[in-house]
Amino acid sequence: MSEQGDPLVSADWLMTNITAPDVRIVDATWFASWTNPVETGREAWKRGHIPKAVYFDIDEIADTASPYPHMMPDAVKFSSRARKLGLGDGSRIVVYDQNRFFASARAWWMLRVMGHKDVYVLDGGLHAWVSEGGALDDLPTPPGERHFTPRVRSDLIMDARDMEQLVGSARVKIIDARPDGRFFGRDPEPRAELPSGHIPGSINVPGSLLVSEDGRMKSAEELRRLMPDPGAPTVATCGSGVTAAITALALARLGNWDVAVYDGSWTEWASDPSRPIVRGAP
Template sequence: MKTSALVSCEWLQKNLDTENQVILDATFFLPKQRRNAKKEFQQQHLPGAHFFDIDEVADLSNTLSHMLPKADYFSSAVGKMGISNNTLVLIYDNNHFFAAARVWWMFRVFGHNHVHIIDGGQTRWRQLNYPMSSEQPTSITKKFKAQYCSELVFNLKQMKFVLTNKSRQIIDARSTDSYLGQRRLAETTLQPGHIPGSINIPYAHLMDSTQKTLFSDQTLQSLFEHAHINLSNPIVTTCGSGVSAAVLALALYQSGCKDIPVYDGSWAEWGRQVDTPKHTKKLHER
């Protein structure tokens, strides 16, 4: 039987009061969106949800934003949310899977596979006229023991190896203009372009534009095949800063590729290096 990373809003509405279950609101906005995810959570969220901040549950010593924290730090943070190794974790966001997939991936990196994403998130929940809440959650701290799964994470050294040896297909989740190096960058230390040989599949193309639910497994498989991705061969995903790359990893998981690594530093790291090649070729150039 095929396992899915998703649960529907309809399923959750019927199972809101299930014991040993924690709902996480992982909403995250880019600075250009000028929205405050934590404030919006305080105003309204799914009933019983806790707020998961990817910029706080992160390696705060790293100059790059929201990089993976150490295992002990992650264990402590999620334990305070009432999560143990036996807890069913359900994640959603209010920004089209943008960070819900990242948090889903983080739990899997730290050995917790009893985790699902609420398909469509808050957008779909509200479309169905299900109740929202402004009540601030409380929880009893539980013990969570992380077990780091290194195969789900790639670093700069590994990506250089992939590029040199062509050992994996690289998929870039950024918008096409960012991938092509056509979008103006606010940071002068960050160069435009993409990793040579990478294939661009913008994460926004993976979901239904109205319901904001992920496309069906069959549609996702067709989308990857149309982009000349061989699902039988090794893959690694990348993006701007390791967030939307996890949406690609989620879509690949639904397509039967269960252990796809995410390049955590992504372009925020690669694009700042002096010795990394950057390509700004036209989209259809071969």
């Protein structure tokens, strides 16, 4: 397996390969605070996870000095955290979650930004695993340190300055994965201090449209109907860089493995009143 074909694996595949010595399993479950979750992602992992799974916390494996949530850390911090989780060179990493790709797609993208190619997402997450008869574990997973060599792909991550240079340019497509009400400025942002609206020139493909009712990602044929020109150079954005990674994952399924994510996304863009914001339908 490599960066071609499908970036997702099935529960059946994982059951067949779970005992392979190079397979590492990661639970990256994350719940947005404004949804008033009954538990944290770490608590969900502790309650029950796929055997061998370690917990990847996007709020801790992050640049915690940034004013914006779960921003990508530098290579030194990331490699240190990955090593302590037993994720490293020569590993085939399978990431899953318990919340419809939140935040398995984000962890998948982060690992790829840091140069790890052999990383995949479990389609349907924990629900698919249980539906196929997979067992759960509630014991901590001894990770065992493994060397992680970062080879940063700066082309896969964008910041506000990069995005400002893209405004008014047709060379890169900007896809915003937020719900359409927030994109068009009809509905408020969950972060009350931010206005809603969108970056000039961006298009709206809500992340919820990419996932089927059973929590699996839609087929390549269905995704092609949703994604205009899926092979074009693309930057994905959303509220804070989590749903945008689902867009990147979906486009990888369609063969475009080079989709960048605007890490700060709307939380960063809209925090500066000097940046242009568009509201209303085109």
